[in-house]
Each structure stands twice: as C-alpha cells, then as structure tokens.
Amino acid sequence: MPPISPPESPALPRRLALLLPLAALPGCAGPARAQRGLPDFADLAESVLPAVVSIQVTSREENEPRRSPVDRRRGGGSHLVQGAGSGFVIEPSGIIVTNGHVVGNATRVVVTTQDGTEYPARVMGVDDLTDLALVKITPRGTLNAVSLGASSSMRVGQWVLAAGNPFGLGGSVTAGIVSARGRDIGAGPFDDFIQTDAPINPGNSGGPLFNMAGEVIGINTAIYSPSGASAGIGFAVPSDLAKPVIEALIRGGRVERGWLGVSVADAEEQGRGRRGAVIMGVERNSPAARAGLRQGDLVTALNGEAVATSRALVRGVAVLPPGETVRLTLLRGGRQQEIAVQIGRRPNEG
Structure with missing residues (x-):
C-alpha cells in the first residue's frame, strides 16, 4: 500500500x-x-x-547488459x-x-x-x-x-x-x-x-x-x-x-512514521478557494478508509491545528506515533465535520 x-x-x-x-x-x-x-x-x-x-x-x-549476444549471455553482472x-x-x-x-x-x-x-x-x-x-x-x-x-x-x-x-x-x-x-x-x-x-x-x-x-x-x-x-x-x-x-x-535503526493511506493535493491548486489538503484518493483497508475518509474531502485541521497545504498534512501525520488516534477537521459537501482516525504505520520504512 x-x-x-x-x-x-x-x-x-x-x-x-x-x-x-x-x-x-x-x-x-x-x-x-x-x-x-x-x-x-x-x-x-x-x-x-x-x-x-x-x-x-x-x-x-550493477552493470548494464551489453548489446552483443555474448554480453547478453553473461548478463549485466x-x-x-x-x-x-x-x-x-x-x-x-x-x-x-x-x-x-x-x-x-x-x-x-x-x-x-x-x-x-x-x-x-x-x-x-x-x-x-x-x-x-x-x-x-x-x-x-x-x-x-x-x-x-x-x-x-x-x-x-x-x-x-x-x-x-x-x-x-x-x-x-x-x-x-x-x-x-x-x-x-x-x-x-x-x-x-x-x-x-x-x-x-x-x-x-x-x-x-x-x-x-x-x-x-x-x-x-x-x-x-x-x-x-x-x-x-x-x-x-x-x-x-x-x-x-x-x-x-x-x-x-529505523524510523517509524504515522500514515493515513491517502493521496492529497493543495486545495488552492484544486480551485477550492481556501487553504487545506484535498483527499484525492483513499487506499483500501488503510486507516483513512477505516475511518470513512472520502475522495474530495477537504482537510483543514489536524487535532485543532490548521492544515494549510497537503505537505503540512503529510508532515503532521508523519511525526505522530502509529496507533495514536487523531481528530481531522474537514469539509464535505460544504459542511464541516470532524472524524477520528487511528494513525497507522507508514509502509516500507527501512
């Protein structure tokens, strides 16, 4: 994932x-x-x-394989x-x-x-x-x-x-x-x-x-x-x-980072007329999917702290320990709501 x-x-x-x-x-x-x-x-x-x-x-x-038949038989090496x-x-x-x-x-x-x-x-x-x-x-x-x-x-x-x-x-x-x-x-x-x-x-x-x-x-x-x-x-x-x-x-010997399981974009770049992070996609069986986050949700705050950009959301989640439950403030269909999400562990970390 x-x-x-x-x-x-x-x-x-x-x-x-x-x-x-x-x-x-x-x-x-x-x-x-x-x-x-x-x-x-x-x-x-x-x-x-x-x-x-x-x-x-x-x-x-690794060597790049050569084009001659002999070199191809030998492989790249x-x-x-x-x-x-x-x-x-x-x-x-x-x-x-x-x-x-x-x-x-x-x-x-x-x-x-x-x-x-x-x-x-x-x-x-x-x-x-x-x-x-x-x-x-x-x-x-x-x-x-x-x-x-x-x-x-x-x-x-x-x-x-x-x-x-x-x-x-x-x-x-x-x-x-x-x-x-x-x-x-x-x-x-x-x-x-x-x-x-x-x-x-x-x-x-x-x-x-x-x-x-x-x-x-x-x-x-x-x-x-x-x-x-x-x-x-x-x-x-x-x-x-x-x-x-x-x-x-x-x-x-390794770094564990918090993870939601979404792809995000800056709200301003998506023409939303305000700052925040727009959910562009949600991974199946991810913490975000289990919490009910949807494509198109506009996240404006994390635990009450304003989220101005997609990068701010990525960093804000990454510093949280896996297993912690956080509160996301978002706009969905023009209405504000809050959703609790249990942070997962970011995959492929070392």
Missing part, C-alpha cells in the same frame, strides 16, 4: 542533484568571535573540525565502485551522522578522523525520506562530538560555516549565509531544506553546516549546479527535521 503523499512531485531538475559522494569532512563545537566588519571564523573552524570525518565507501554497482563523503560525530562513543546516499548501498565503510586514524564502520540505519544515515565505529578513545542546534532559530542572512572534503582535496571549511529556508526541491514529501551560499561541492555530502556557536543546524545534501561544482546554491537538511530521525535511528 503506497504511503500518504502529495500529488506526484516533479523529478529533481537536471542541474539539481544530490551531492555526489566524494570525500571527507571534519567538525566539533565552539563559538566564533565576531569582529568589526566580517566575522573571523578561525576559532570556530578550529573547534569544530576535530568532530568531522571522512567516509570512504565501497559499493557494488556487477562491479565494485569507490566513493566518499563526509560526516560528523554526534556521540563521543563513535556514532556518526552522514547522508543516506553516501552509505546506503555500501558493502564496506571506512571512517577517517581528523587526525588520520582509520576505523571500519557499520551502518546503523538509513532513512531514505530524509536522506540521513548513521554509522558506528569503535574508537580507541573518546571522540570529539558536536551537537545539533535549533535550525528554526536561523534567519535569512545569518552566517554559517560548512566543513568538508570537496573534490577530495582534504579537510576544508567554507563560509556563507543562510540564503533561504523551507526550500522544496522536489526530492520528497519532507523537503524543508536550508539554502546557503556557502560553497558546497561533491565530497561535502553528509557534512555539517554550523551556526556561529558551533552547533550543527544542517546536514549538507544537495547542490544546484550547471557544472557539478558550487554555484552558490546548496541545500542542507535542517537540524530540527534531522534530530528525531537521528534519535530514532540510534534507538532502533
């Missing part, structure tokens, strides 16, 4: 792509000193870099490919945050810390919907770690620092500002990216985006680029979205 989702999102634009895994990152926590004029990032960089790591990945990639990305230590015991697309298909993962020490790593869990993953190493001692800050407190125009290993050149930091918040780039139902002009390139995948206090407020994930290099438009998963995912992966 397909999960609750807004209408089909367009594919990522050709020049908008996940950061290709390439190389490393280094990071930790500490305030940056603001000088007159532009800030000095030296103290901040020195304090955060020890917690940022490089992640080398070996994965198996597969071969090993090498890649790399970045990550940061979230717990001193050796738990590291990175992108799901960096390690999701890995057969071997090696983490290199800022001092050059290499550790074999295992993937603890991957959440495809937010492109986040955790890997675990067994360090020889206590690692430097960084903490997550509140991305909701970031304002457009505030300074940020990105750390990573762009193009395999080695540990690097770049500075910029928050260019925008809440960006939807068509990657999935939980798009809520921070956009930054801090130069981010292939190899920064999974690396941290810091505020001036040395807190991670984003995980660098995608760039918009005509050339494959930084064009001054990078996207990071906000820490407020990442935090519950990371906590869930630490607890059990």
Whole structure:
C-alpha cells in the first residue's frame, strides 16, 4: 500500500542533484568571535573540525547488459565502485551522522578522523525520506562530538560555516549565509531544506553546516549546479527535521512514521478557494478508509491545528506515533465535520 503523499512531485531538475559522494569532512563545537566588519571564523573552524570525518565507501554497482549476444549471455553482472563523503560525530562513543546516499548501498565503510586514524564502520540505519544515515565505529578513545542546534532559530542572512572534503582535496571549511529556508526541491514529501551560499561541492555530502556557536543546524545534501561544482546554491537538511530521525535511528535503526493511506493535493491548486489538503484518493483497508475518509474531502485541521497545504498534512501525520488516534477537521459537501482516525504505520520504512 503506497504511503500518504502529495500529488506526484516533479523529478529533481537536471542541474539539481544530490551531492555526489566524494570525500571527507571534519567538525566539533565552539563559538566564533565576531569582529568589526566580517566575522573571523578561525576559532570556530578550529573547534569544530576535530568532530568531522571522512567516509570512504565501497559499493557494488550493477552493470548494464551489453548489446552483443555474448554480453547478453553473461548478463549485466556487477562491479565494485569507490566513493566518499563526509560526516560528523554526534556521540563521543563513535556514532556518526552522514547522508543516506553516501552509505546506503555500501558493502564496506571506512571512517577517517581528523587526525588520520582509520576505523571500519557499520551502518546503523538509513532513512531514505530524509536522506540521513548513521554509522558506528569503535574508537580507541573518546571522540570529539558536536551537537545539533535549533535550525528554526536561523534567519535569512545569518552566517554559517560548512566543513568538508570537496573534490577530495582534504579537510576544508567554507563560509556563507543562510540564503533561504523551507526550500522544496522536489526530492520528497519532507523537503524543508536550508539554502546557503556557502560553497558546497561533491565530497561535502553528509557534512555539517554550523551556526556561529558551533552547533550543527544542517546536514549538507544537495547542490544546484550547471557544472557539478558550487554555484552558490546548496541545500542542507535542517537540524530540527534531522534530530528525531537521528534519535530514532540510534534507538532502533529505523524510523517509524504515522500514515493515513491517502493521496492529497493543495486545495488552492484544486480551485477550492481556501487553504487545506484535498483527499484525492483513499487506499483500501488503510486507516483513512477505516475511518470513512472520502475522495474530495477537504482537510483543514489536524487535532485543532490548521492544515494549510497537503505537505503540512503529510508532515503532521508523519511525526505522530502509529496507533495514536487523531481528530481531522474537514469539509464535505460544504459542511464541516470532524472524524477520528487511528494513525497507522507508514509502509516500507527501512
């Protein structure tokens, strides 16, 4: 049964792509000193870099079958490919945050810390919907770690620092500002990216985006680029979205999300003349079907909180624990009513 989702999102634009895994990152926590004029990032960089790591990945990639009869008989086969990305230590015991697309298909993962020490790593869990993953190493001692800050407190125009290993050149930091918040780039139902002009390139995948206090407020994930290099438009998963995912992966290696079993669209786009989420379809035997939701219902509130868009409904339901009963306020045939729905578990979660 397909999960609750807004209408089909367009594919990522050709020049908008996940950061290709390439190389490393280094990071930790500490305030940056603001000088007159532009800030000095030296103290901040020195304090955060020890917690940022490089992640080398070996994965198996399927070959495309050749057109000759001989190659077809052999089949497509597969071969090993090498890649790399970045990550940061979230717990001193050796738990590291990175992108799901960096390690999701890995057969071997090696983490290199800022001092050059290499550790074999295992993937603890991957959440495809937010492109986040955790890997675990067994360090020889206590690692430097960084903490997550509140991305909701970031304002457009505030300074940020990105750390990573762009193009395999080695540990690097770049500075910029928050260019925008809440960006939807068509990657999935939980798009809520921070956009930054801090130069981010292939190899920064999974690396941290810091505020001036040395807190991670984003995980660098995608760039918009005509050339494959930084064009001054990078996207990071906000820490407020990442935090519950990371906590869930630490607890059990998977994320459980609430699910209704409907497809939805924005009411304004459907010409309803008001805001809300229009039910476009209801899955058989889903929580929504059992509660009596119908195609054409206009959902305007979830547990009394206004629902302005289909994406707001998807996110509002997703954060609820499966089994919880919620109250949906909706319009049906021009009349308002409330329906109680017991939230289900979103299918195909890891």
